[in-house]
Amino acid sequence: MGRPRAHSPALGELLSLSESQSPCSPTMPWPLLLLPLLLLAVSGAQTTRPCFPGCQCEVETFGLFDSFSLTRVDCSGLGPHIVPVPIPLDTAHLDLSSNRLETVNESVLAGPGYTTLAGLDLSHNLLASISPTAFSRLRYLESLDISHNGLAALPAESFTSSPLSDVNLSHNRLREVSVSAFTTHSPGRALHVDLSHNLIHRLVPHPAGASLPAPAIQSLNLAWNRLRTVPDLRDLPLRYLSLDGNPLAAVGPGAFRGLAGLTHLSLGSLQGLPQLAPHGFRELQGLQVLDLSGNPKLKWAGAEVFSGLGSLQELDLSGTGLVPLPEMLLVHLPALQSISVGQGVRCRRLVREGAYPRQPVSSPKVALHCVDPRERAAESPNAL
Secondary structure, three states: OOOOOOOOOOHHHHHHHHHOOOOOOOOOOHHHHHHHHHHHHHOOEEEEEOOOOOOEEEEEEEOOOOOEEEEEEEOOOOOHHHOOOOOOOOEEEEEOOOOOOOEEOOOOOOOOOOOOOOEEEOOOOOOOEEOOOOOOOOOOOOEEEOOOOOOOOOOOOOOOOOOOOEEEOOOOOOOEEEHHHHOOOOOOOOEEEEOOOOOOOEEEOOOOOOOOOOOOEEEEEOOOOOOOOOOOOOOOOOOEEEOOOOOOOEEOOOOOOOOOOOOEEEOOOOOOOOEEOOOOOOOOOOOOEEEOOOOOOOOOOOHHHHOOOOOOOEEEOOOOOOOOOOOOHHHHOOOOOEEEEEOOEEEEEEEEOOOOOOOOOOOOEEEEEEEEOOOOEEOOOEEO
């Protein structure tokens, strides 16, 4: 929390000053005089302050007349000798990236200024491990970046002392990760986790009888790992899931069990020969966006592959073997609005009402209207 600062002159004093101007001196109307002062009072301003040698401390002020301040401390690229580094009491964000740090424990992140830390950047170091209690004193930490290191394991309950909302663990060497490791101090708070570009072959689900609740992970990036099957994520309130670049062998019934709240799923550039089995997405009743792009070996197994996706609005099939589209596709996707089929071509849903007056037994015809921006001309709609 920032410390209060002395207030500037009150608005009444400024008003009296403007009214006391001599009638012979050039003046401007007092509302115009006060407007820029008010704008400066409520907007944030940035200044620098004395800092630990080699570091940079940038102060950002907030509130009316800069009544509160927060400090961002940048100690990146200085070398491992920098820790533990003393920081100002009102530090909100600390950057310790690119320092060739090999380990992080509780003593490295302790001292005045750390207790109110909200953001910590440990990326681009040489971390092979972290202590289970490394972040135990960071009771207000919301954002943590440990990407681009050499972490091979993640200790259980590493984040239980912090109210984290964003954790970046991408570009490490993690092989097996437990979902329970992301239980935080604020169990109901939405959490975004990036585990992309690791060596993960297994994600251990949260135990059914665990004493702590399952973490509230709403966004999970597992792209470019070594997963051969869709992991069991049924206890997580996921909204976004990326499995891009994994060697998934197949997506069949039950693969997404318990993820009815998922709205965005990305399965782009899967390695190997991925197979989409009929009814493989049927548990995803709330899915709105599905990305299957970059899968040239992906072939149709029938329009029933998309059965159950009653809420799907956007479908990306660019760079796949799923074009031309099957005639019964829109029957299984009643809410679909657009499909990307590659080379910039995008197809949109078109409803033809037919002739008037409409016959009692007639129904509107649904079609896809495809546009190629390179030709700047619409192709003829293909009725499905």
